[in-house]
Amino acid sequence: MGRKLLTEHINVEGIDTFEVYRKHGGYRSVEKALKTMTPDEVVEEVKKSGLRGRGGAGFPTGLKWSFLAKPEGVPRHLVCNADESEPGTFKDRQLMSKLPHLLIEGMITSSYALGANTSYIYIRGELLYVLRILEKAISEAYANGFLGKNILGSGYDLDLHVHPGGGAYICGEETALLESLEGKRGNPRNKPPFPAVQGLYARPTVVNNVESIAAVVPIINDGGDEYAKLGVGKSTGTKLFSACGHLNKPGIYEIELGVPVEEFIYSDEYCGGIWKGRELKAVVAGGSSVPILPKELILKTAAGEDRLMTYESLSDGGFVTGTMLGSGGFIAMDETTCIVRNTWSFSRFYHHESCGQCSPCREGTGWMEKVLHRLEHGHGHMEDIDLLVSVAKQIEGNTICPLGEAAAWPVAAAVRHFRDEFEWHVTHAKEAARPGAVYPGKAVLA
Amino acid sequence: MAKITFDGIEIEIPDGTTIMNAARTVGGSIVPPAMCYYTPLKGSGGKCRACLVKVTAGSTKDPRPMPKLVPSCITSVQDGMVVENTVNQQVLDVRKGIVEMLLINHPLDCPVCDQAGECDLQNFAFEHGVSTTRYTEERRTFDKIDIGPLIQLHMTRCILCYRCVYTANQIAGDRVHGVLGRGDAAEIGTYIENIIDQDFSGNVIDVCPVGALTDKTWRFKQRVWFTKPVNAHRDCPKCSGNVLLWYKGKDVLRVTARKDEYGEVKEWICNECRFEKKETSDWTIEGPAHIDRSSVISANHYELPVLNHSVVADLPESTQRELEKNPPLKLGS
Amino acid sequence: MPLNLIDMEPTNAPAKPQFSAAAQDEIKRIITHYPEDRKKSALLPVLHIAQAEFGGWVSPEVQTLVAETLDLKPIEVYEVATFYTMFNLKPVGKHVLEICRTGPCMLRGSDELTAHLERLTGARVGGETSPDGLFTLKEVECLAACGFAPIVQVREKYYEQLDTPENVDAMLTELRNMVHRPILPWEALAQN
Numbered sequence: 001m002g003r004k005l006l007t008e009h010i011n012v013e014g015i016d017t018f019e020v021y022r023k024h025g026g027y028r029s030v031e032k033a034l035k036t037m038t039p040d041e042v043v044e045e046v047k048k049s050g051l052r053g054r055g056g057a058g059f060p061t062g063l064k065w066s067f068l069a070k071p072e073g074v075p076r077h078l079v080c081n082a083d084e085s086e087p088g089t090f091k092d093r094q095l096m097s098k099l100p101h102l103l104i105e106g107m108i109t110s111s112y113a114l115g116a117n118t119s120y121i122y123i124r125g126e127l128l129y130v131l132r133i134l135e136k137a138i139s140e141a142y143a144n145g146f147l148g149k150n151i152l153g154s155g156y157d158l159d160l161h162v163h164p165g166g167g168a169y170i171c172g173e174e175t176a177l178l179e180s181l182e183g184k185r186g187n188p189r190n191k192p193p194f195p196a197v198q199g200l201y202a203r204p205t206v207v208n209n210v211e212s213i214a215a216v217v218p219i220i221n222d223g224g225d226e227y228a229k230l231g232v233g234k235s236t237g238t239k240l241f242s243a244c245g246h247l248n249k250p251g252i253y254e255i256e257l258g259v260p261v262e263e264f265i266y267s268d269e270y271c272g273g274i275w276k277g278r279e280l281k282a283v284v285a286g287g288s289s290v291p292i293l294p295k296e297l298i299l300k301t302a303a304g305e306d307r308l309m310t311y312e313s314l315s316d317g318g319f320v321t322g323t324m325l326g327s328g329g330f331i332a333m334d335e336t337t338c339i340v341r342n343t344w345s346f347s348r349f350y351h352h353e354s355c356g357q358c359s360p361c362r363e364g365t366g367w368m369e370k371v372l373h374r375l376e377h378g379h380g381h382m383e384d385i386d387l388l389v390s391v392a393k394q395i396e397g398n399t400i401c402p403l404g405e406a407a408a409w410p411v412a413a414a415v416r417h418f419r420d421e422f423e424w425h426v427t428h429a430k431e432a433a434r435p436g437a438v439y440p441g442k443a444v445l446a
Numbered sequence: 447m448a449k450i451t452f453d454g455i456e457i458e459i460p461d462g463t464t465i466m467n468a469a470r471t472v473g474g475s476i477v478p479p480a481m482c483y484y485t486p487l488k489g490s491g492g493k494c495r496a497c498l499v500k501v502t503a504g505s506t507k508d509p510r511p512m513p514k515l516v517p518s519c520i521t522s523v524q525d526g527m528v529v530e531n532t533v534n535q536q537v538l539d540v541r542k543g544i545v546e547m548l549l550i551n552h553p554l555d556c557p558v559c560d561q562a563g564e565c566d567l568q569n570f571a572f573e574h575g576v577s578t579t580r581y582t583e584e585r586r587t588f589d590k591i592d593i594g595p596l597i598q599l600h601m602t603r604c605i606l607c608y609r610c611v612y613t614a615n616q617i618a619g620d621r622v623h624g625v626l627g628r629g630d631a632a633e634i635g636t637y638i639e640n641i642i643d644q645d646f647s648g649n650v651i652d653v654c655p656v657g658a659l660t661d662k663t664w665r666f667k668q669r670v671w672f673t674k675p676v677n678a679h680r681d682c683p684k685c686s687g688n689v690l691l692w693y694k695g696k697d698v699l700r701v702t703a704r705k706d707e708y709g710e711v712k713e714w715i716c717n718e719c720r721f722e723k724k725e726t727s728d729w730t731i732e733g734p735a736h737i738d739r740s741s742v743i744s745a746n747h748y749e750l751p752v753l754n755h756s757v758v759a760d761l762p763e764s765t766q767r768e769l770e771k772n773p774p775l776k777l778g779s
Numbered sequence: 780m781p782l783n784l785i786d787m788e789p790t791n792a793p794a795k796p797q798f799s800a801a802a803q804d805e806i807k808r809i810i811t812h813y814p815e816d817r818k819k820s821a822l823l824p825v826l827h828i829a830q831a832e833f834g835g836w837v838s839p840e841v842q843t844l845v846a847e848t849l850d851l852k853p854i855e856v857y858e859v860a861t862f863y864t865m866f867n868l869k870p871v872g873k874h875v876l877e878i879c880r881t882g883p884c885m886l887r888g889s890d891e892l893t894a895h896l897e898r899l900t901g902a903r904v905g906g907e908t909s910p911d912g913l914f915t916l917k918e919v920e921c922l923a924a925c926g927f928a929p930i931v932q933v934r935e936k937y938y939e940q941l942d943t944p945e946n947v948d949a950m951l952t953e954l955r956n957m958v959h960r961p962i963l964p965w966e967a968l969a970q971n
Contacts, residue, residue: 354629358494
């Protein structure tokens with residue numbers, strides 16, 4: 001069992017209360033930062049740690065922080081992105097509901113580093129029950145002098161609020177999130193200007209994922225260098241993976257980056273293999289938007305090396321034979337899974353979640369869903385398969401925000417690796433449209 | 447000032463200008479098309495993606511190319527920027543794709559649409575699209591709605607450019623309509639039946655790039671290319687009173703604001719001028735309005751020829767006599 | 780089907796709904812979270828309160844009330860309420876069952892769960908309410924609990940691992956026996 005930096009105490013009775021959390025070393029990072037470090041020194045530690053954004057894009061957190069504009073007399077904000085909605089991803093919900101004080105501690109330390117005096121946690125509206133847990137924990141933090149005016153006598157003030165969304169995946173995109181926090185429709189903004197210059201209320205703003213902010217706590221406690229010792233290469237530290245789909249033990253696993261994918265799937269320490277004694281067919285390794293890979297390519301790279309749970313190893317081979325680590329939403333599919341049906345389901349998701357602002361995404365996501373629906377239900381044509389690839393290409397790269405890519409990649413990758421199965425849905429339309437139909441052939445590897 | 451290269455043409459332009467407006471200072475076919483951007487409306491642009499261009503060098507300071515195509519309507523120029531529009535195949539291909547996307551759910555009911563002949567989408571599709579469709583699915587439809595006695599909303603034709611929303615916010619005031627729902631089910635509407643009747647609300651008709659918002663007092667009266675636009679003005683207490691009257695014979699069929707060559711309203715007009723002044727006696731006539739040669743409206747040749755004086759001497763005597771009697775109008779008068 | 784909001788039936792709710800005193804206090808507290816000139820920021824949290832206060836949905840009248848409460852134009856509220864999927868724009872049954880249908884839940888049997896719930900309640904997904912008025916079935920996209928699939932959300936509660944008839948029955952029994960919806964924090968505060 002590797003080291004756990006975030007979830008070590010997750011199963012401790014009462015860890016959601018201030019008292020128990022504090023007894024297990026909670027809020028040490030706030031004391032250390034506010035009493036012994038300057039804000040810039042905190043930023044420096046996060047830079048040294050090599051922490052990469054845990055929301056999906058993997059952008060170095062310290063670097064993102066250093067971009068924050070600091071004009072005189074303009075308030076700055078830190079906003080935590082707790083709008084976890086990427087299919088396959090459910091780590092932040094677990095972290096927040098079980099360890100609310102860990103996020104709050106991370107928010108205080110990070111807000112101090114950025115010079116923010118009002119910070120927000122934007123949580124998806126469906127998680128109102130987690131909002132209640134967080135609000136209770138926040139009031140405990142206020143009562144114990146860790147929030148409010150002159151925290152720990154340091155002269156630093158911070159107010160922290162939780163803001164619920166209303167049911168929209170798009171609000172996980174940082175500028176849509178800020179629009180939503182301003183009480184508007186969740187339409188992503190055109191960039192530039194970036195939030196670091198003009199974010200919430202047109203003020204300089206940093207938006208970070210829950211897990212990224214939580215990771216600041218061990219980074220400050222133990223030092224950035226210690227954190228960077230964990231992991232492999234540029235994939236430093238630990239990462240939460242949400243394992244779901246056809247696994248014996250779905251759930252949240254905090255692993256040191258670098259564990260082989262094969263070990264993660266099959267070892268009893270982690271997912272415990274594929275359910276019902278079946279064979280693995282394919283994996284979507286980083287949330288529904290990253291390319292799907294057939295079993296052979298998720299376990300080994302095209303060069304035959306073991307595929308590791310790191311940013312670099314998962315993307316080895318680009319989008320031809322590789323994928324992305326993304327948000328860590330690890331969806332495993334067994335041999336009976338219909339790839340066309342699954343792709344249709346993902347496509348329906350993106351169609352449903354498109355904000356409708358820019359034309360390629362608004363029109364293209366619906367088009368792909370309709371074509372996939374026809375294919376899955378026995379009304380497809382051979383030319384539909386190339387049409388899908390073409391429409392995906394017309395969306396990718398041409399939209400205001402990354403939802404375009406998120407919608408296009410899974411379709412393009414499914415056709416790339418499972419074209420035969422798509423064709424089978426045309427040639428054996430009736431058979432394939434039967435509920436529970438299983439394609440008898442193999443995946444295309446490259 | 448910033449110096450940029452656009453399709454090989456050097457343009458010097460004040461800092462902060464958008465790529466689109468830089469190209470417009472040159473004019474002609476190199477100007478990227480705009481379906482949602484509208485200069486007079488703050489915040490417009492960036493949505494339709496029709497104007498995407500390739501930036502092959504970001505600036506002198508950072509000459510790297512921009513990784514993705516950028517919307518030229520909202521991207522500011524940088525000194526030393528190199529932009530490719532009509533000379534870049536990727537840009538042209540993507541634009542073809544945008545036409546396709548905008549058309550898949552459009553009803554293509556041009557034969558019965560009042561906007562036909564002056565429709566931005568029609569022009570855009572004609573200039574940049576392909577003549578076939580790959581879309582075989584059912585199209586999205588909405589019911590027609592009257593938003594008040596004067597304006598009809600034909601949502602099925604809407605391309606969600608948001609121009610009318612910005613107009614209501616910035617020009618008409620007291621907005622009662624907006625974008626409801628989301629994704630491809632998003633629609634312009636008032637939610638609960640409501641009428642749009644502010645003094646300047648009629649301008650939403652002029653800014654609409656398609657036939658989604660139309661003038662009910664003009665509906666089905668005439669095809670636009672059978673009518674003749676004439677510049678006219680009146681002393682109006684609410685607006686400038688500078689308008690276009692659209693004549694068929696002696697009848698004024700409709701009144702609109704005057705637009706520039708990019709279809710953008712020059713001066714907003716009030717609803718009284720637009721909907722209530724339909725007699726020639728209400729107006730001081732200035733003369734026929736110039737209509738671009740490429741427009742179907744110019745097909746009637748009602749506008750007197752604008753002559754290049756160097757060639758006048760070569761004209762037959764009879765024509766010269768005629769010209770003395772009816773001197774040609776100056777462009778744009 | 781596109782939203783046909785314009786033709787929406789007039790509501791039977793009182794013509795002029797009013798927030799309870801407890802809800803008004805909660806709204807006041809929430810407004811303090813944002814800068815004074817940014818009251819609009821409170822729109823989503825206030826819509827959630829409104830939906831809880833007025834029978835699980837937000838009628839045009841309720842949305843107008845929200846607009847008045849936050850000094851907004853009514854259209855600003857309509858635009859937002861129709862964008863976010865959690866706000867029900869039509870009357871609903873006593874319990875709204877939001878069934879996750881996205882990939883990971885589908886892999887673990889959400890289609891079967893949906894069919895099963897349709898049989899048990901007599902309502903169909905897509906916003907239909909059962910004849911007894913108890914259940915409205917609504918399909919939703921990913922609820923971020925994929926490891927516990929398939930999932931149904933009812934108000935603020937997640938019912939997880941509904942892949943066995945026993946778990947489904949337990950959920951429905953719990954809901955059938957529920958006399959009042961669970962009390963919310965600000966309501967508890969007002970009672971003390």
